[in-house]
Amino acid sequence: ILNVEQSPQSLHVQEGDSTNFTCSFPSSNFYALHWYRWETAKSPEALFVMTLNGDEKKKGRISATLNTKEGYSYLYIKGSQPEDSATYLCFSVGSASKIIFGSGTRLSIRP
Amino acid sequence: DAGITQSPRHKVTETGTPVTLRCHQTENHRYMYWYRQDPGHGLRLIHYSYGVKDTDKGEVSDGYSVSRSKTEDFLLTLESATSSQTSVYFCAISEGLAGSTDTQYFGPGTRLTVL
Numbered sequence: 070i071l072n073v074e075q076s077p078q079s080l081h082v083q084e085g086d087s088t089n090f091t092c093s094f095p096s097s098n099f100y101a102l103h104w105y106r107w108e109t110a111k112s113p114e115a116l117f118v119m120t121l122n123g124d125e126k127k128k129g130r131i132s133a134t135l136n137t138k139e140g141y142s143y144l145y146i147k148g149s150q151p152e153d154s155a156t157y158l159c160f161s162v163g164s165a166s167k168i169i170f171g172s173g174t175r176l177s178i179r180p
Numbered sequence: 181d182a183g184i185t186q187s188p189r190h191k192v193t194e195t196g197t198p199v200t201l202r203c204h205q206t207e208n209h210r211y212m213y214w215y216r217q218d219p220g221h222g223l224r225l226i227h228y229s230y231g232v233k234d235t236d237k238g239e240v241s242d243g244y245s246v247s248r249s250k251t252e253d254f255l256l257t258l259e260s261a262t263s264s265q266t267s268v269y270f271c272a273i274s275e276g277l278a279g280s281t282d283t284q285y286f287g288p289g290t291r292l293t294v295l
Contacts, residue, residue: 073222101281112270112286113223120281158222162280168238170215170222 073161075171082149083179089145090174092159096140101162104133104144107173108155116144116157149178183207184287186271192293199258201290203271205251211274212254213238213284214246216267223270229254230277261294268292 074093082088094102101120105113117126122137130147146153154177160170183206193199203212211230215223215238225238227246235246243265245257258265269290276282 103283112288113284115283115285118281118283160223168225170224172220172222 073159073169073171075157075159075174077174078172079175079177081177081179084149084151086149087145087147088149088176089143090157090176092142092144092161092171094140094142094159094161094169094171095163096137098164099137099140099161100164102135102137102142103160103162104142105158105160106155107158113158144174146176149176151178151180154178184271184273184285186269186287186290188290189288190291192295193261194295195262196260199261199292199294201256201269201271201292203254203256203287205254205273207273207285208251209273209275209285210251211277211282212248213272213274214244214254214256215270215272216240216265217270217289218267226256226269258292261292263294266292266294 076091103118104116106116107113117133119135124135126133132145135142156173156175158173160168162168185204187202213228214226217223224240226240226244227238229235229248247255271287272284274282274284
């Protein structure tokens, strides 16, 4: 993988359900993986940064894992709420501080 | 919220005219970045700065220039705007280089339309 790919592109989830989505990134020359949350009409806000294989981070109902050997990260949301509706962006940092953003997963929560 | 402002917030201009976007920060962060956001592309780095008068190119730098004469200001200039530069432009700052574990803080964005 040369680019950062996020899947799915969009997701509709019933309120109260849990969900997860994926960020795939180049595993060679990997340095760090960042997750951001981007609400409509606002600026992206940092969620997590991970560097080590097996890293797990958690913030409230949102958590993330990292697999640097196979080049993917999962973001999990437990018990989705309407305020979780947003686009979730990841970007990877490789050698020479090269930053590559994914195109995001747009999450909509149905009440 | 990090103290980042962008001006103007919206601009409509004609092909061939010069355009300058301004990013201003009050956090005294060393690193500043300009991104463009287009449907299907997420965010793409245009240029970044690692100090006063120190700048470098990102992945989509063609047609853009930048300047940083003060820590708090980072200017993005389109010397001769083209319709392909219609986009939403985001400024970001970080204490350390974003190509690390440092968090980036984003400005509110500038919507630029080139007719």
